[in-house]
Amino acid sequence: MSRSTLIxxxxxxxxxxxxxxxNLRLDEExxxxxxxxxxxxxxGMEKALAADFRRSIYLCERVCGICSFFHSTVYCESMESxxxxxxxxHARYIRAILMECQRITSHSLALAHTAEAMGYESLFMQLFRxxxxxxxxxxxxxxxxxxxxxxTIGGVRRDISPEQRKELLSTMDGLEQRFSVLAGVFRKDATxxxxxxxxxxxxxxxxxxxxxxxxxxxxxGIAQDMRQNNYQDLDFRPIVxxxxxxxxxxxxxxxxxxxxxxxxxxxxxxxxxxxxNVPAKGNPTGETFARVEAPRGELFYYIKAMGKxxxxxxxxxxxxxxxxxxxxxxxxxxxxxxxxxxxxxxxxCICCTER
Amino acid sequence: xxxxxxxxAIEKIRDMExxxxxxxxxxxxxxxxDGVMELIYVLDRKGELLTVRSHCRWExxxxxxxxxxxxxxxxxREIIDLLGARxxxxxxxxxxEPGSGIVTPLRKENKDVQ
Numbered sequence: 001m002s003r004s005t006l007i008x009x010x011x012x013x014x015x016x017x018x019x020x021x022x023n024l025r026l027d028e029e030x031x032x033x034x035x036x037x038x039x040x041x042x043x044g045m046e047k048a049l050a051a052d053f054r055r056s057i058y059l060c061e062r063v064c065g066i067c068s069f070f071h072s073t074v075y076c077e078s079m080e081s082x083x084x085x086x087x088x089x090h091a092r093y094i095r096a097i098l099m100e101c102q103r104i105t106s107h108s109l110a111l112a113h114t115a116e117a118m119g120y121e122s123l124f125m126q127l128f129r130x131x132x133x134x135x136x137x138x139x140x141x142x143x144x145x146x147x148x149x150x151x152t153i154g155g156v157r158r159d160i161s162p163e164q165r166k167e168l169l170s171t172m173d174g175l176e177q178r179f180s181v182l183a184g185v186f187r188k189d190a191t192x193x194x195x196x197x198x199x200x201x202x203x204x205x206x207x208x209x210x211x212x213x214x215x216x217x218x219x220x221g222i223a224q225d226m227r228q229n230n231y232q233d234l235d236f237r238p239i240v241x242x243x244x245x246x247x248x249x250x251x252x253x254x255x256x257x258x259x260x261x262x263x264x265x266x267x268x269x270x271x272x273x274x275x276x277n278v279p280a281k282g283n284p285t286g287e288t289f290a291r292v293e294a295p296r297g298e299l300f301y302y303i304k305a306m307g308k309x310x311x312x313x314x315x316x317x318x319x320x321x322x323x324x325x326x327x328x329x330x331x332x333x334x335x336x337x338x339x340x341x342x343x344x345x346x347x348x349c350i351c352c353t354e355r
Numbered sequence: 356x357x358x359x360x361x362x363x364a365i366e367k368i369r370d371m372e373x374x375x376x377x378x379x380x381x382x383x384x385x386x387x388x389d390g391v392m393e394l395i396y397v398l399d400r401k402g403e404l405l406t407v408r409s410h411c412r413w414e415x416x417x418x419x420x421x422x423x424x425x426x427x428x429x430x431x432r433e434i435i436d437l438l439g440a441r442x443x444x445x446x447x448x449x450x451x452e453p454g455s456g457i458v459t460p461l462r463k464e465n466k467d468v469q
Contacts, residue, residue: 038449047461209423211426211427212426289397289404291380300397304385313386321433325426
């Protein structure tokens with residue numbers, strides 16, 4: 001009779017960017033069980049965010065460094081719903097452009113780390129090289145590489161100038177061309193396929209029961225993307241695959257990068273001169289639920305306010321809290337050396353989750 | 356149906372799940388004051404947000420939704436840590452170390468605790 005071994009994988013591990021622990025139960029090299037632990041860095045931001053609704057735009061953008069603009073957008077959308085203000089179309093498209101730019105940087109980072117976890121260092125470096133022009137462009141447009149400070153309750157604070165629009169289009173053209181070569185590696189390379197195809201499968205039923213979202217859900221056949229509601233005028237259709245393995249999760253991200261490039265082009269074409277924001281006066285009252293499609297999936301904010309500067313409750317639900325839990329269904333049956341690639345293919349963001 | 360304070364809400368979610376195309380978005384808890392907590396189960400049906408609410412007392416032993424959605428377990432563990440609710444068969448210790456000096460930081464009585 002074989003004896004199982006318990007291996008603590010993390011919280012400090014070379015393939016994880018942030019502290020995450022997976023207690024693996026192994027039978028020889030085969031994983032037979034897993035328990036996920038995190039919570040090493042909880043910052044209590046929900047409590048801090050409730051202190052003053054006017055200052056919370058600044059703070060909520062700092063929940064995460066990779067999807068910062070999504071946090072401020074969904075927070076502002078929550079407030080706009082409470083103040084009953086309609087954001088001008090011009091500002092809506094600027095938000096869409098910046099969200100899609102940040103999705104490109106996030107997905108290329110996720111793919112790069114997947115390549116690194118596979119030991120494919122050159123692919124990792126090339127993906128980071130292609131990410132950099134988008135980061136610089138965001139810096140030029142917003143004045144910041146990571147925390148843009150573009151959002152305000154009622155719209156955005158700055159416009160994208162005609163020169164910057166041209167620069168955006170030219171950067172997207174170059175990115176599309178160069179990224180096609182790197183996407184070809186994911187599509188054709190035998191090593192990439194051997195490390196990912198059929199590994200860490202999450203079935204559609206398991207995807208439902210773990211309530212996973214984003215590319216993890218769409219790679220398992222769940223055809224849901226919040227952009228279906230938010231981008232109705234941008235002709236958006238979600239990218240969905242059925243395999244549910246690490247390869248499918250990565251390929252959803254590869255295809256979504258091209259989709260984001262297309263959405264940015266469409267949104268630039270729809271930009272018309274007009275007001276950037278509308279004023280929201282007084283203090284918020286009532287409760288609101290808002291959500292956007294962040295790079296890792298549905299980002300949800302619940303806010304309850306009682307007509308004061310202080311908010312009664314701010315609740316943030318990030319995609320990783322559900323996606324990372326599904327690892328307990330993905331890793332059993334796989335070999336121990338596959339665990340880093342499977343985990344990174346989920347693209348966990350502990351920073352968001354431990355807000 | 357078991358006799359927990361939130362059993363009616365859980366049963367309602369089971370009925371909704373049977374009708375198909377449901378997804379659990381999150382579980383939110385808020386301190387309503389006077390020892391009462393409001394649990395809000397947020398669900399999605401084909402892009403539409405639906406809520407199921409339940410009012411419970413802090414000392415109530417609540418029924419877990421994890422038998423229906425495994426993804427609910429971490430959401431409930433979070434509520435245990437941050438608000439001090441009790442869910443049947445679910446342990447806290449996800450975000451706050453058991454035995455640490457920080458206890459139920461999101462309760463109104465702990466408003467000024469940093």
